[in-house]
Amino acid sequence: MITAEALTKNYGTKRAVDGVTFTVQPGKVTGFLGPNGAGKSTTMRMIVGLDRPSFGNVTVNGRRYAEHAAPLREVGALLEAKSVHRSRSARTHLRALAATHSIPNTRVDEVIELTGLGAVATKKVGGFSLGMGQRLGIAVALLGDPQTLILDEPVNGLDPEGVLWVRNLARHQASQGKTVFISSHLMSEMALTADHLIVIGRGRIIADAPIDAVIGGSNVPTCMVKTDSAEDLMNALAAENVQLTRMDAQTIQVAGLDGRAIAARALDRQILLYELTPVKQSLEEAYMALTQDEVEYRSHAGADMDAAISGKQAQR
Numbered sequence: 001m002i003t004a005e006a007l008t009k010n011y012g013t014k015r016a017v018d019g020v021t022f023t024v025q026p027g028k029v030t031g032f033l034g035p036n037g038a039g040k041s042t043t044m045r046m047i048v049g050l051d052r053p054s055f056g057n058v059t060v061n062g063r064r065y066a067e068h069a070a071p072l073r074e075v076g077a078l079l080e081a082k083s084v085h086r087s088r089s090a091r092t093h094l095r096a097l098a099a100t101h102s103i104p105n106t107r108v109d110e111v112i113e114l115t116g117l118g119a120v121a122t123k124k125v126g127g128f129s130l131g132m133g134q135r136l137g138i139a140v141a142l143l144g145d146p147q148t149l150i151l152d153e154p155v156n157g158l159d160p161e162g163v164l165w166v167r168n169l170a171r172h173q174a175s176q177g178k179t180v181f182i183s184s185h186l187m188s189e190m191a192l193t194a195d196h197l198i199v200i201g202r203g204r205i206i207a208d209a210p211i212d213a214v215i216g217g218s219n220v221p222t223c224m225v226k227t228d229s230a231e232d233l234m235n236a237l238a239a240e241n242v243q244l245t246r247m248d249a250q251t252i253q254v255a256g257l258d259g260r261a262i263a264a265r266a267l268d269r270q271i272l273l274y275e276l277t278p279v280k281q282s283l284e285e286a287y288m289a290l291t292q293d294e295v296e297y298r299s300h301a302g303a304d305m306d307a308a309i310s311g312k313q314a315q316r
C-alpha cells in the first residue's frame with residue numbers, strides 16, 4: 001500500500017505537487033492520470049525517494065522507501081529517468097542490480113524471458129529502441145518480485161503486443177494481491193487496465209474513485225432511440241431536464257432519461273420503438289470533462305488551429 005499525506009513538492013517558485021493525500025490499495029490496479037505537467041512523475045519520484053518532498057510524507061507499506069532494508073524487493077519502479085550504462089548489455093545491467101540485493105541470476109533470466117528481451121539480452125543497451133528500453137525498465141521493476149509496482153507511462157513506445165502484455169502483467173500482479181500504480185495518457189488502455197483512478201491536475205487531486213464512478217460520475221443517462229414516429233416521441237419526451245437531438249429521420253438521442261422511462265412514455269402513446277441503446281461515456285470523455293480547467297499546456301484543434309495558423313501567416 002502506498003500512503004501519501006499532504007505530499008508537496010516545490011521547484012523554486014513552481015509548486016509541482018500541492019498537498020496531495022491518497023492511498024493506493026493492494027489487489028488493484030490504480031491508474032494515475034493527469035495532463036502534461038500535472039505532477040504525476042514528481043509524485044512517483046517522491047514515492048521511491050528520487051525527489052524529497054518539500055512538505056508532507058509518503059510511505060510504502062508503512063515505511064519511507066529509503067527505510068526499507070531491500071527496496072528492490074519491496075517496490076519495483078519504472079520511471080522516466082534511466083540510469084543505465086549504455087555500453088552494458090541488458091543481462092549485465094540486470095545482474096549488477098540483482099547482486100545488490102542478493103537476487104539470484106536465475107531470477108535475472110526469468111525477468112528477461114518475461115519481458116521478451118531474450119533475443120537482445122546480450123546486446124548493448126545503448127542500441128536499444130524506445131520499446132526495448134521500456135521492456136528493460138519493466139524487467140528492472142520486476143527483478144525483486146516486489147509487493148508494489150510503480151510504472152510511469154509503461155506502454156510508451158511499446159508495440160501492440162507489448163501494450164497488451166503490460167495490461168496482462170498489471171492485472172496479474174493485482175490479482176496476486178500486489179499494489180500496482182500506473183500512469184498513462186492512453187485512456188483506452190487505462191479503461192481496460194485500471195480498477196481505480198487517481199486524477200491529478202496542477203498538482204492537486206481532482207478525482208480518486210473506482211473507474212466506473214469516474215466514468216459514470218458526471219454522466220447524464222443517455223440513450224439512442226429508433227422509431228418511425230420520431231416527432232410524436234419527441235413530443236412525448238419533451239421536458240425541462242431532457243435534451244433531445246434528432247440524429248436522422250428515425251433516430252433520436254435522449255439525454256436525461258433512462259431507457260425504462262423512455263419506453264414507458266412511448267408505451268403510453270402507443271409509439272413503437274425498435275431500438276433503445278444506452279450510450280456510455282468513455283473514459284476519455286470523462287477525463288476531458290474532469291480536467292478541462294486543469295490543462296496547463298493546451299493544444300489547438302479544428303477552428304482554433306486554423307485561426308492560429310492563419311494568424312501566424314498574416315504576421316509574416
Ligand SMILES: Nc1ncnc2c1ncn2[C@@H]1O[C@H](COP(=O)(O)OP(=O)(O)OP(=O)(O)O)[C@@H](O)[C@H]1O
Nearest residue numbers: 011014015016034035036037038039040041042043
Ligand atoms: N526537476 C525539475 N525542476 C523544475 N521543475 C520541474 C522539475 N521536474 C518537474 N518540474 C515541473 O513540475 C511540474 C510537474 O511535472 P511532472 O513531470 O511531475 O508532470 P507529469 O504529470 O509527470 O507530466 P507529463 O505527463 O508531461 O509527464 C511541471 O510543471 C514541470 O515542469
